Amino acid sequence: MINVNSTKNRIFLLIGFMASGKSFIGRKAADEINCDFFDLDEQIEVHESCSVSEIFKEKGEKYFRNIETDCFSDLLTNCKNTTIIAAGGGFPLKKENQKLMNEVSVVFINADFEIILSRLNNSGKASRPLLKNKNDAEIKKLYEKRLSVYKSTADYIVETENELITIIHKLVKAA
Numbered sequence: 001m002i003n004v005n006s007t008k009n010r011i012f013l014l015i016g017f018m019a020s021g022k023s024f025i026g027r028k029a030a031d032e033i034n035c036d037f038f039d040l041d042e043q044i045e046v047h048e049s050c051s052v053s054e055i056f057k058e059k060g061e062k063y064f065r066n067i068e069t070d071c072f073s074d075l076l077t078n079c080k081n082t083t084i085i086a087a088g089g090g091f092p093l094k095k096e097n098q099k100l101m102n103e104v105s106v107v108f109i110n111a112d113f114e115i116i117l118s119r120l121n122n123s124g125k126a127s128r129p130l131l132k133n134k135n136d137a138e139i140k141k142l143y144e145k146r147l148s149v150y151k152s153t154a155d156y157i158v159e160t161e162n163e164l165i166t167i168i169h170k171l172v173k174a175a
């Protein structure tokens with residue numbers, strides 16, 4: 001029996017590597033089905049009144065990770081409608097976040113690594129402090145290291161917004 005009020009049927013968390021298209025796909029799908037959309041990095045930037053790069057530079061990664069968890073918890077508490085949330089690429093790695101992820105439907109946006117790399121090399125690196133000094137081989141290594149976490153923490157794996165929309169429709173209808 002599916003619980004009508006379950007956040008699993010209502011909140012869809014998009015995970016995946018940097019530049020895999022989580023925000024782009026999430027926004028498009030939300031426009032299409034007329035539901036709410038939040039970008040977790042943007043929420044953090046509003047909360048801290050500065051950019052993700054500045055937070056990393058001035059306060060460090062650990063501080064960023066704490067705020068990331070807090071902002072996600074706040075979203076979970078406050079989202080009342082069907083909602084898509086795009087997480088940052090490092091979000092699913094933290095155990096505390098994995099617990100929170102059990103409460104929502106987690107969708108891994110599985111983009112081809114070559115496409116990710118070309119986006120990153122085409123200006124995408126500038127806004128991502130973790131990749132600032134990394135070459136292609138180092139980025140690939142990080143991608144491969146994270147891939148198993150993305151796969152193992154996901155309830156669904158998709159490549160396009162249409163696939164995401166199909167999943168959301170199915171779960172929302174089932175509720």
Ligand code: S3P
Nearest residue numbers: 017018019041088089090128129
């Ligand atoms: C990060 C991904 C970024 C942002 C931060 C750290 C990561 O978000 O949260 O720079 O650890 O992969 P995007 O995945 O939206 O680039």
